[in-house]
């Protein structure tokens with residue numbers, strides 16, 4: 001995405017703690033990058049989604065809470081971790097990580113140098129999620145925000161309302177002896193769904209791409225209900241799926257893997273399901289509007305809670321957000337980044353099963 005008009009408007013100056021470089025967002029005071037997309041010496045990683053956490057850096061710094069998932073996605077990296085709120089001095093910068101509420105271990109990066117405080121949010125949400133720490137507002141002078149769903153049409157129902165809908169769809173299918181297959185991203189969304197549905201309705205199963213993430217979540221102390229692995233059920237026992245909720249990555253859609261379920265109903269859980277026609281384009285029976293990103297009101301709430309007079313937008317609906325920020329009297333601009341939204345935050349873990357995965 002090219003936004004030269006905003007970048008030239010941002011008035012980059014020498015006192016800026018973070019600037020956009022070809023490798024990623026760079027902090028000169030500490031000589032490190034935040035979620036760089038090209039190999040660098042020192043990377044601070046906000047969270048383990050594939051558009052933020054890349055292989056190839058020499059040193060990684062991330063939250064303690066996210067260590068298991070990060071290492072499950074990038075095995076063998078040189079990783080230093082910080083507890084949330086713990087301060088590390090890197091060069092001339094005081095750096096700390098604070099919960100972003102997006103997925104397990106997701107962090108906002110707070111940087112303090114020469115009397116100025118900047119916070120880079122990574123991805124975040126304000127809604128309750130039993131699988132990760134809640135978003136923590138951090139006061140700062142400049143807030144670097146995502147804007148994945150930064151348009152007024154994006155307003156989420158309360159999570160419990162969404163999960164009540166999932167439960168009643170599942171209950172209805174089970175009463176008719178039909179499997180319920182729910183497609184969602186295997187890291188974050190899948191664990192949130194498994195932790196939030198009513199496990200009394202029937203057995204829970206997952207696709208092989210989801211299982212390593214479940215394991216990493218459990219190792220980090222997140223409570224998930226018992227979840228069977230679809231591949232471990234022999235064909236003679238497949239009747240068990242008739243009462244089951246099966247969580248699978250979008251890449252499994254349209255694949256032969258689904259044949260074992262016989263008669264099934266399918267659904268997709270994503271913030272994009274808010275868009276008219278999204279469910280039909282996805283070709284699923286049901287669409288559940290469930291996102292791990294902030295909706296439009298939550299973005300506004302989060303930004304205002306920082307008290308920052310200056311805001312820089314990284315990805316998503318950049319232009320409408322910049323316009324809204326300026327209407328609020330804030331100084332606003334954008335960084336050109338390679339962060340995606342959750343339509344491309346697909347599955348590194350599911351990449352081996354990508355057969356039918358192309359999403360519009």
Ligand SMILES: [Zn+2]
Pocket residue numbers: 047049102123345
């Ligand atoms: Zn993310």
Ligand SMILES: [Zn+2]
Pocket residue numbers: 049051052123339340341342345
């Ligand atoms: Zn992202």
